[in-house]
Amino acid sequence: MKKRIVYIGIDLFYPALLELSRLCEVGQIVTCSTDNVTEFNVKVCSFASEHKIPLKIGKIKEKDLDDWKKAGFDLAVCGGYYHRIPVRSGEEFPMVNIHPSLLPKGRGAWPMPIAILKGETKSGITVHKVAKGFDEGDILLQKEVPVYGTDNLETLTLRLHQTLPELMERLVRDFDRLWNKAKVQGEGEYLKMPEEKDYTITDRMNCKEADLILRAFWGYECIYTNGHEKVELICGQIRREGTSGIFTFPLKDGEIIADKVRKL
DSSP: OOOEEEEEEOGGGHHHHHHHHHHSEEEEEEEOOOOSSSSOOHHHHHHHHHTTOOEEESOOOHHHHHHHHHTTOOEEEEESOSSOOOOOSSSOOOEEEEESSOTTTTBSSOHHHHHHHTTOSEEEEEEEEOOSSTTOSOEEEEEEEEOOTTOOHHHHHHHHHTTHHHHHHHHHHTHHHHHHTOBOOOSOOBOOOOOGGGGEEETTSOHHHHHHHHHHTTTSEEEEEOSSOEEEEESOEEOOTTOOOSEEEEETTEEEEESEEEEO
């Protein structure tokens, strides 16, 4: 008999929802509001509408956990969600989270850009129990992927996506054993959310320094400043032979080109 699940998340890990829908009965979807400019919930909402699955947008409350248990759901799977999910001791409703790092290293809301900024050579996906402490739950599954020196946030995310079908199949097929044998994380590392200084480029930087920041935050806003004015740009890149953009921004030894720009 197929498991009945609740799926929680935005479009970040949409391939997980697709695979879970093949293996399970998805009885409810929970998502949160996004800007639909850099982060999206369009695919998740459309999936719910297309398959006539009840959709909730907003925060999960303790009453939701009670309702899920009463409705006979077997578990909830979370793949990118802005709000804290309530966890209660005792009467445990199984909930797992998909996290884009090799826990316990890389706890925190956004580890992928930091992996690129730090020059990490590997990252991965961890499936772990939802716990009271963010990203501290016992580990059910992990899959490692390489991080290359030419990666940007998009290419790294796509590589992480490629692990999701296998991980979701293993999770569903062997859930009871994985849940009962889950490994305690122990001491870990929390990464702070990137601050404006982390995604700011100045005209005093060289191309190598600027390229690292542009790749780490590809698809999201970066700030460029020349000391007098600031602009926000998305998907900027170092000008190389054959590349062109509407806007250009000088660097110490080259320039950035971009098509999406907003003055601040």
